[in-house]
Each structure stands twice: as structure tokens, then as C-alpha cells.
Amino acid sequence: MAHARKKLVSVVATPSYHVVSRCVRRTFLFGCFENKDFSHRRQLIVERLSELAKVFCITISAFAIMSNHYHLVVRIQRQQAIDLDVYDVIRRWNALFRLPVLVERFSNDTPISAAETAAVNKIIETWRSRLYDLSWFMRCLNEHIARIANAEDQCTGRFWEGRFKSQALLDETAELQAMAYVDLNPIRADMAASPEESDYTSIQLRMSKDNNSPMKNLLRPFAGDSHQDNNSNDIPYNLIEYIQLVDWSGRQIHPKKRGVIAANLPPIFTRLNMQHHIWLQNCLSLESTYHRVIGPAARMQEFCALMQQKWLLGIPAAREAFG
Structure with missing residues (x-):
């Protein structure tokens, strides 16, 4: 049974989520389908993610663009959105949407009445909340890709199977596990033989020698070794160790x-x-x-109570995996 998104995503419970979105009927609309090659659309998703990362207060920890779906591991930066001044909120929102005339007048420092100022502030606060809203982030990603694809195919109708699927990641171990799961998707699907050959993945982008690539800015950085003090929202591990971990995991899954x-x-x-x-x-x-x-069993039960859900699949497995 489908649940309301507010019962699946809660920044109070955890800021990190694994997200999956699939093409309608799981057809290969990012690969080869009906003797047509749509693989260029995978690059469109990466480019759109790069654009959205500059607007939303949501960072990408990992991604993998497959032939009929894509995976993301994201972290919601609520405090970053709260700390934005009103002009920064307007600038970010205007990068994606046209501004109402009243907000344009306000941003240009045109004199407006007290009632109009109150109305503008209410609009801005609505936009601020959307800048750390996962549903709005996914909407701006999926609708953009669907419009381009439907225009290319000269058709109308649904491009995506339905709304995106999300999994809450309750601690750093769960988040790192989801990242490795995502980065290993092409290897498990026999689309690549190694992480560095896995096209349209975060692991390939992180291993790229082109440090000037604008795409690298969309990825949440690694902070370093976990024993170091880290008060930022960076991933509290070392990039080299993570690459070794993914490489080792890939060898075990496909040893030949x-x-x-x-x-x-x-x-x-x-x-x-x-x-x-x-x-x-x-x-x-x-x-x-x-x-x-995904996470420790006790945290999963706390999440269950917070989101008013009776049961969550995976608690026995979580006890074995996370203690």
C-alpha cells in the first residue's frame, strides 16, 4: 500500500535517503529500445543533477544512471536552507522558476507596502522549505527529463513508472552501504567490469583525473579518516578507502x-x-x-514510531548487520 511521502521522509529522523526512479514499464528509455539508442539521456540526468545541486540544499552522495532507472543517495541540508538570506532564496528559486511580479519588485528594492512585504515574506518562506524538500527536488529532476524525452519521441503520457521510491538511511554505516550498493549497480547488471568503467556513476566521477570537471561539484565530498574531528556535512571517511571498499566488494560479487x-x-x-x-x-x-x-534495528523502530508506521521490513536483517 502506498504511503504519503511525509510518512516516508523526515529530516527529524534522518537527513539521508536512497532514492530510485524507474521508467514506465521499466523499458530501456535510457538505453537501447525498439532499435533506438537513448543512452544520451543518461548524461541529461547527470547535467540536471548538477544544476539542481546549485539550487537545492540537498547534496548527492552517490548516483548511478542505468538503462531503465536511476539511483541516488542524497543528504538533506535543512540548516543550510534555514541560514539562507531572503535574496539568496529568491536567486535560487529564480534559477528554476519565474518570479511573481511582486517578488521581482521586492528583489529590485522597489518600494512596496507593509502588506505586500508580508505577502512576499510568506512566499519566500514557502520557497525556503521547498529548497530542502526531497519531493520538490525529485519533481524538478523527473519532470524536466520527462519533458525532454517526450519531445524527442514526439509523444505524450507518462515517462516514469510512478513516484520515486525512497529508503531512509539512519546512520553513517547505512549511508555508506547504500552508496556502495548504488556504485556497484552497473557491475551487478554486467554493464561494466570495474568501478572505473562504470559509466554515469558517482564512483567513476570520483575516480576521474579531471579535477576541473563541473560535474564533480555535484558530489558530497569525503572529509577524510573517521577519527578526525568533522563538524561539517561531508562524508566522514576517506575517499581512497571508499574506492578500495567498492573495488573489493565488486571483486567478491564478480570474482571472475x-x-x-x-x-x-x-x-x-x-x-x-x-x-x-x-x-x-x-x-x-x-x-x-x-x-x-536502512540502519540499526533500534533506530528503525524509533523511525517506525516517529512516522506512525506499525512495521518495517528488514528489522531482523538489521539486527545481524548493524548490531
């Missing part, structure tokens, strides 16, 4: 594709407090195992 399997587990497992066989199982079936929420 990558040669010799590393004998030792990456050091990051010690800090994650997770056994390697559980990590690999999650890399294979994160969506089906946990459904809407």
Missing part, C-alpha cells in the same frame, strides 16, 4: 571479472563494525532486504 581477490578486508570494516559476508549480501539486495528504512 577482476582477477585475484584481495586477501585482506579493507580497514574500514573495523570502524563500520560489520562482517564482510553481511556487507556483500547488502550490496546484492539492499532494496529488497530493507524496503523503506
Whole structure:
């Protein structure tokens, strides 16, 4: 049964989410379908994500654009949106939408009445709340892609299967697991033999030697080793270790594709407090195992109570995986 989005996404419960959106009937509308090649649309999604990252207070931790769907791991930066001044809110919103005449007059410092000022402030606060709203972020992404695709195909109707699916990520381990799951999607689907060959993924973008690529700015950065003090919203691990972790996981999933399997587990497992066989199982079936929420069992139950849900799939698996 479908749930209202407000019962699935709560910044109070967690700012991090794994998001999936699929093409209608899961047709390959980003790949080859009916003797037509639509793979260029995968680049359109990456470019649109780069645009939205400059507008919304939502950062991308990982992404993978497949042939009939895409994955995102996002982090909602609510405090960043709250700290924006009114002119910054207007500027960001105007990057995507036309401004009402009254707001234009306000932004140009044209004198307006007290009642008009109150009306403008109310509009701006509505926009501010939307800048950290996951549903608005996905709307601006999916509607944009659907319009372009329908214009190319000279057709109308639904392009996406339905509304996006989301999974709440309740702690850093759950978030890192979801990132690896997303980055390994092309390898599991036999679309690539290695992370660096996985086109349209965050892992390939992070490994790119082109540090001047504007696309790199859309990704949430790694802060460094987890023992360092980190008060920012960066990912509290080391990028090199994460790449090694994804590479090791890919070798286990497809050992024949990558040669010799590393004998030792990456050091990051010690800090994650997770056994390697559980990590690999999650890399294979994160969506089906946990459904809407991923993280420690106790946190999942707290999330359940907060969102007024009776039960969440995956609590037994969470007890084994996260303690």
C-alpha cells in the first residue's frame, strides 16, 4: 500500500535517503529500445543533477544512471536552507522558476507596502522549505527529463513508472552501504567490469583525473579518516578507502571479472563494525532486504514510531548487520 511521502521522509529522523526512479514499464528509455539508442539521456540526468545541486540544499552522495532507472543517495541540508538570506532564496528559486511580479519588485528594492512585504515574506518562506524538500527536488529532476524525452519521441503520457521510491538511511554505516550498493549497480547488471568503467556513476566521477570537471561539484565530498574531528556535512571517511571498499566488494560479487581477490578486508570494516559476508549480501539486495528504512534495528523502530508506521521490513536483517 502506498504511503504519503511525509510518512516516508523526515529530516527529524534522518537527513539521508536512497532514492530510485524507474521508467514506465521499466523499458530501456535510457538505453537501447525498439532499435533506438537513448543512452544520451543518461548524461541529461547527470547535467540536471548538477544544476539542481546549485539550487537545492540537498547534496548527492552517490548516483548511478542505468538503462531503465536511476539511483541516488542524497543528504538533506535543512540548516543550510534555514541560514539562507531572503535574496539568496529568491536567486535560487529564480534559477528554476519565474518570479511573481511582486517578488521581482521586492528583489529590485522597489518600494512596496507593509502588506505586500508580508505577502512576499510568506512566499519566500514557502520557497525556503521547498529548497530542502526531497519531493520538490525529485519533481524538478523527473519532470524536466520527462519533458525532454517526450519531445524527442514526439509523444505524450507518462515517462516514469510512478513516484520515486525512497529508503531512509539512519546512520553513517547505512549511508555508506547504500552508496556502495548504488556504485556497484552497473557491475551487478554486467554493464561494466570495474568501478572505473562504470559509466554515469558517482564512483567513476570520483575516480576521474579531471579535477576541473563541473560535474564533480555535484558530489558530497569525503572529509577524510573517521577519527578526525568533522563538524561539517561531508562524508566522514576517506575517499581512497571508499574506492578500495567498492573495488573489493565488486571483486567478491564478480570474482571472475577482476582477477585475484584481495586477501585482506579493507580497514574500514573495523570502524563500520560489520562482517564482510553481511556487507556483500547488502550490496546484492539492499532494496529488497530493507524496503523503506536502512540502519540499526533500534533506530528503525524509533523511525517506525516517529512516522506512525506499525512495521518495517528488514528489522531482523538489521539486527545481524548493524548490531
